[in-house]
Amino acid sequence: MTKTYKKLSQSIENAATWQQKYREIMLLGKTLPPLNDILKTSDALVPGCESKVWMYIDFDLTENTLLVIGDSDTRIIKGLLALILAMYNGLTPQQILTINAFAEFEKLGLIKHLSASRGNGVKAMVDKIHTTALTKVS
Amino acid sequence: MTKTYKKLSQSIENAATWQQKYREIMLLGKTLPPLNDILKTSDALVPGCESKVWMYIDFDLTENTLLVIGDSDTRIIKGLLALILAMYNGLTPQQILTINAFAEFEKLGLIKHLSASRGNGVKAMVDKIHTTALTKVS
Amino acid sequence: MPDKSFDINLIRKDFPTLNQMVNEHPLVYLDSAATTQKPQYVIDKTTEYYQLLNANVHRGKHFLSEQVTTQYEQARLNIAAYFNVQAKEIVWTKGATESINLIAHGLTSKLNDNDTVMISPLEHHANIVPWQVLSQKTGADLKALPLNPDATFDIDACCDFIREHKPSVLALTHVSNTLGNITNIAPLINAAKAIGSLVVIDGAQAAMHLKPDLAALDCDFYVCSAHKMLGPTGVGVLYGKYSILNTLDPYQTGGEMIETVTLNHSTYRCAPAKFETGTPNIAGVLGFSAAIDYLNSLNHREICDYEANLFRYASEKLVRIKGITIYSSLSDNIGTLCFNYKNEHPYDLSTLLDSFGIAVRSGHHCTQPLMAHLKLNGSVRASFCFYNTYEDVDNFINSLHECLEMLD
């Protein structure tokens, strides 16, 4: 877990109401640099979601770390993506595999946003990060 | 309602148990003369029943009465047919139209055998007798 | 059920789902266009079936089977009476979608590339894709009625369009699920019948709110789903004018729909049996019938008036909010408000509303062509029903204000 994530997640965990949580999440989203329009290709699109979610995963060979970038056309999903990125970015594949995003989201009271019922791309993103990490490890 | 019917129905009405009712019904069936095999044509068959039921309706011009004959390959349905025949045979179309077979069967505790759920041909037979009577009246 | 005059407080008590807290707020259910809530009476009938009557229908002669078959056929009479048609014209399906698929399949052998099938840009995907499949299979042309930019119809222009293109089949929704707009289908049906078209009406949204008299409407087919009429999930109706219904090719095949089966050849029964194979959703059918009983126990005129007033109240409040664009027509509407706020994504809005216990829906509502017509990626939809209250509207509008504040 990165330091950034710990800091960011704190504010969400501390939010007393759903409204405050969403406020924090949307603020988080605003900190995420927007993806350049030419990168918003249909290949990068997570299919089947009401909200559009684009993502790219890069592997930094020298540092042996993953770099994930992403964007969404909705504020809430974008905030959740920011959280996910903070959770994983700059970690080695080994470190990534020790992270349980579900448990983290559970802790923040956001588990429903990662559940099977949400075709919102966040879960697909987490799955893809883990799959990529796995290929780098083996 | 014919006299024969009144006599026959009495025994069923008086039966205390279902078993006694069925015994009476099956006895009644035995009194019904079997249809000659050559008359058991598919045209005369009431379609869609587990039990086979054949029927013919004749009109006696001189007497202005209907004559119905029928048969079945099951004992219980055959008994019910005998009851129906006794109910209607020898009556004029006008008389027939005053008869409510459902009410009669209700009285005998046999209504379920005339209900929509029974594809047993008895209901189809009653319907056909009434339809034929109607054409003769008008 | 005894007749009841309309008392919203009594009505509310009949719907157990409505009386609950969601995210620490009282639930405000504004998603009845997706599925309506069920009165306890309907739930009890379903339970009663499983607890007392449970048996398969037809052909069984034992007590339970007998009882349940009688009730099952009684249900058919009940639904037929609701629509003012004959029982034998009612086919049980699993819902509106299956009903439309059944019709489109049943017409496949009757069309060719000289035929035109006509739909509209307003349709639910369930009333589009089956016709695309039919058109692919038969070569028939698929055409859409013209639609005004605001997604209303110019009825006269549509009648002309029908007369000009002479569709063999015209398939239209009675009420738009996305907008709630009621289409004035009577003149369209008349224009189509005059040139010999078969007319299929998708009544999924209309069947409860409008209680249509199908004999008077004179359409050839009408479809609906129980779950949008206070009834259970997994059951629906296909109404078809008997002479036409009976000419459709069978759809699913198997037990009960057959007369005789040898290893190489089968003969089929007449409608409706011909279209009903396999063990049906018996609990669903009995529950549906109970829902009809419940609706019949209310005064339909009173329901309509209440819904119309509630809709006027809600729309007047919504209209006044700056930045809100409403896509629904505010007259001739069953009670659905389809809208967006500025350039905000409807997903954000519906998610924020949910945090206040307000259940609305966002997305394309299974009407992508309509979204394209309106040049939208999606919208928020709040759909009302007679069990909603003026307080629900107030809660909705107040919470909406708070959400918009969060977004601004």
Add this chain to the structure above:
Amino acid sequence: MPDKSFDINLIRKDFPTLNQMVNEHPLVYLDSAATTQKPQYVIDKTTEYYQLLNANVHRGKHFLSEQVTTQYEQARLNIAAYFNVQAKEIVWTKGATESINLIAHGLTSKLNDNDTVMISPLEHHANIVPWQVLSQKTGADLKALPLNPDATFDIDACCDFIREHKPSVLALTHVSNTLGNITNIAPLINAAKAIGSLVVIDGAQAAMHLKPDLAALDCDFYVCSAHKMLGPTGVGVLYGKYSILNTLDPYQTGGEMIETVTLNHSTYRCAPAKFETGTPNIAGVLGFSAAIDYLNSLNHREICDYEANLFRYASEKLVRIKGITIYSSLSDNIGTLCFNYKNEHPYDLSTLLDSFGIAVRSGHHCTQPLMAHLKLNGSVRASFCFYNTYEDVDNFINSLHECLEMLD
């Protein structure tokens, strides 16, 4: 649900329908092959859905919709685990009949008049007529496996027959609904897979009694109905090996199964979504999952042993009655006794038995070709389940004696 070891008295208490009087006799329900009774646990889950959770599944983001979608997908995992397969290989249908129709339809574009489709004379009409339709549409040859005069299979001869005729599709019932006979399908599946056939197994009767391990069986498709597995009416399962399932053409079209829709063209999602359009039978799916929970809470081995012993007890008594002919195999049977008495019409026998509260079924049981094979017009069928008691058997046999006396 906590695990329970098998105690028939406790089990009986779970099934409310069983505890009632019929025609002044305690109900003896011997028609489980038509539909099983439901435990209270299943009924409660259905009620709970309607009372608390009622909302439509998928795409909704509000609280109720969320909750119910999660449970709905959980149910898929649950059924998949029961059969030892993957959740994405499970398609919800309205029952076994629809499942078979879906497969046959999905294969239509893949067969032609060089292909052979193979069934058997033992099949339920649901596993015959859809293949006849497929064969009519494609020109494929429809062939039946050889069946011994007593309606058992010579498995070696059947394997040879398969190797000789090389069917593209082999569709077989795991257990005969009329006889209860369990077919030893493993060698038949192996023979068919070895020559590249697709194998479809009709598990309507087998799915509960045998709890088949589908990964081990290695068939391509397996179908069943919830209502024959303690679950609700109007819901069933199509299992398909994913790689093959996903290649089937879509069946019903409409909302949710699509990716994009324009007025003239649509693209479809992957399996299972591609086969699930329209609002599903949500209450049915949740109830089905509850039925699986209930079955899992019992020890499957214990159920099988109890059913086998009960069947032995019943068949030994029936066999001894003079004039009774039994058509069921008395070994390898799930617990169904198919029989006639002398030349008596089965209708009379079942009607008389009903007057004693004994619910059996008579007729052709949707297996006319099997009846023709056995040279019968019909038969009486008494089908047992683990909730039946030894006392039920005694009541049945005693009442049967009385009925025979009435007929003699």
